[in-house]
Amino acid sequence: ILWNHEHIDQKINFDALLRFSHITPLTQQYLEKIYASFALYVFVAAAGAYVHATGLLSALGSLGLMIWLMAIPHKEKRLGLLTGFAFLTGVGLGPALELCIAVSPSVLPTAFMSTAMIFTCFSLSTLYPRCQSHIFLGGILISVMSLMFLSSLGNLFFGSIWLFQANLYMGLVVMCGFVLFDTHLIDEKDYIWHCADLFLDFVTLFRKLRMILALDEKDKKKEKK
Template sequence: MNIFDQKINFDALLKFSHITPLTQQHLKKVYASFALCMFVVAAGAYVHVVTHFIRTALLSALVSLGLMIWLMTTPHSHETEQKRLGLLAGFAFLTGVGLGPALELCIAINPSILPNAFMGTAIIFTCFSLSTLYDRCRSYLFLGGILMSAMSLMFLSSLGNLFFGSIWLFQENLYMGLAVICGFVLFDTQLIIEKDYIWHCVDLFLDFVTLFRKLMMILKDKKKEMNWTSKLK
């Protein structure tokens, strides 16, 4: 039998029969909200790049932090669902605005960085999420303590690097951060039933944005290095 004549059964590939119907409904709401966040964050980034209506990343970061706190303190109920979705959309929009300066820097160096970073992020995020959803034993939950320890170590090394100014340490934190965020995609996806779908969407959204930012910075550094090398030649 010629294996190339066989058709891929996508229905079987995307079948999660081991997941309870209640959790499957929760998943649909989570990823529908996540898709909404992707559109809104893209709109926020576009508005910043085109109009520069908010020039300070600090302002957008503070307002988005306020929206997140508001979302956290708003009780989860059917009556507050629309309000919480609105807060989520506002948080996503301002997150996109906050990405604006980094996007402008990458566009100035090489516009191809952005689509490459986004495609790389989407592929990594999808692969890690699917691997978690297919896992029946919830074997990634042990990563929580390890990931938090790694985050603490990265935070301390970043503080230390303010005094040392080491490029090597900065790059090490960048790549380590990329690995840690991939771990958080596994961990957060496996906590499907532990939170309401809006707050779980926030976790996955932040994982995606942080992964995109890390990958974008790595590609930016690579492009700068290539441009500098070509100029020397």
């Protein structure tokens, strides 16, 4: 009891919490470049969602831009392609966001803030030296995603809502793992590709949370009726 009391009385040292002295100045500059670009692409995606059009065309366009991005080494062109990819990704999100607003206007801001909080926490946790052992996650995450894909295909025939929800929540956990994994690889890729990885992680995490919150709101409305 005495230990618990002393533990509660301890003040949180936010300076120590946010201190990254183990990261070299060069890596800090690299991080700043990545997350500044990442924030820009999230904003561009939001703009795309605001002026959304046909979801299929945007999906094909974003896929084409990603393939093009993989095929060329020129840095300036790749930045432009990644910007276009982020915009079309936002365009593709538009129709689904409208459906969420129809269910409840609170779903989108809650999903976005929750995504930002989860993404930030998992990203920061990877930057500490004691947490630099996430490289093994890659094989596990890909294996779990393969199993989820197979179960989703099987669920096309079974139509189980329980399996659908299990895949949804498992997908949320997997995406948190990918945030850890992709942040861990920060020194092994150029910043454009790393920014693309983080952007895709953020968007997928947002999609999962948006769907979970929307389904929860629909269930609440059914219970009230």
